[in-house]
Amino acid sequence: MTRIRRKRASLPHHPKVAPSVKHANPSTRRRRWVLLLVSALAFFGAIGGFWWLLQPRGPQVFGYRVVNTFPHDPRAFTQGLIYYDGFLLESTGKYGESTLRRVELESGRVVQKHSLSEDLFGEGITVFGDRIYQLTWQNQVAIVYDKQTFEELGRFRYEGEGWGLTNDGTHLIMSDGSATLRFIDPQDFSVVRRLLVRSLGRRVDRLNELQHIHGQVFANILYQDRIARISLDTGEVTGWIDLRTLWPARRDRESVLNGIAYDEQNDRLFVTGKNWPRLYEIRLTRR
Numbered sequence: 010m011t012r013i014r015r016k017r018a019s020l021p022h023h024p025k026v027a028p029s030v031k032h033a034n035p036s037t038r039r040r041r042w043v044l045l046l047v048s049a050l051a052f053f054g055a056i057g058g059f060w061w062l063l064q065p066r067g068p069q070v071f072g073y074r075v076v077n078t079f080p081h082d083p084r085a086f087t088q089g090l091i092y093y094d095g096f097l098l099e100s101t102g103k104y105g106e107s108t109l110r111r112v113e114l115e116s117g118r119v120v121q122k123h124s125l126s127e128d129l130f131g132e133g134i135t136v137f138g139d140r141i142y143q144l145t146w147q148n149q150v151a152i153v154y155d156k157q158t159f160e161e162l163g164r165f166r167y168e169g170e171g172w173g174l175t176n177d178g179t180h181l182i183m184s185d186g187s188a189t190l191r192f193i194d195p196q197d198f199s200v201v202r203r204l205l206v207r208s209l210g211r212r213v214d215r216l217n218e219l220q221h222i223h224g225q226v227f228a229n230i231l232y233q234d235r236i237a238r239i240s241l242d243t244g245e246v247t248g249w250i251d252l253r254t255l256w257p258a259r260r261d262r263e264s265v266l267n268g269i270a271y272d273e274q275n276d277r278l279f280v281t282g283k284n285w286p287r288l289y290e291i292r293l294t295r296r
């Protein structure tokens with residue numbers, strides 16, 4: 010009994026809690042809390058910043074400025090357009106009206122023309138080497154021409170529909186109305202790669218006329234009068250060009266924006282549409 014009483018009596022002199030904490034004054038304690046809070050904020054802030062850096066950025070939205078306006082044949086149901094060697098090359102559609110033509114930019118005058126047979130509906134075109142390749146809509150036939158004389162050199166068959174056509178210097182790149190671009194071997198027209206095009210995770214359907222520009226593909230979207238700038242590595246849309254106000258006086262639902270051409274030497278971007286009376290040289294502006 011005596012021992013126990015002694016032990017109890019000694020308790021206040023041997024506290025179990027460290028004296029430094031138990032007896033820290035209030036200002037020291039406050040400083041510790043502030044330090045802890047600041048450290049936590051810095052830690053989570055750094056994690057948040059890192060996460061933000063890793064997030065995919067949304068596409069840039071571009072406006073435009075009209076630099077020049079040129080005449081365009083209002084009877085041309087434009088399905089393919091390129092700028093090549095000082096002239097425009099244009100493919101027009103519709104059964105019985107489809108053509109391949111060489112057009113003087115300034116006057117809109119057709120200086121050379123090849124008419125397709127009435128059963129063919131002309132679509133996208135591209136120049137590759139000494140040849141022009143022209144797609145047809147539902148005929149599943151690509152026609153190959155001598156790029157100077159427009160003499161037909163041969164034909165290839167492909168699956169599905171043919172819409173837009175361009176090339177990256179190695180492969181032809183083709184659209185078919187879906188969100189997928191096909192990369193085509195120009196020697197035998199075999200498909201070497203398919204690229205699904207998305208914008209913020211959503212498929213971008215109705216990719217139509219195409220133009221390869223500095224490693225990206227520009228594609229106008231049917232019935233939207235917008236152009237998507239597409240990364241050829243990922244298929245992601247990196248930018249949208251809004252051209253809805255460019256030519257609002259359309260005569261019917263089908264007379265939509267369809268035709269992108271690029272003069273690489275002089276960095277000029279041209280656009281027109283189906284049966285549009287004008288072809289525009291535009292400069293992109295940031296919004």
Ligand SMILES: [Ca+2]
Binds near residue numbers: 089
């Ligand atoms: Ca084009």
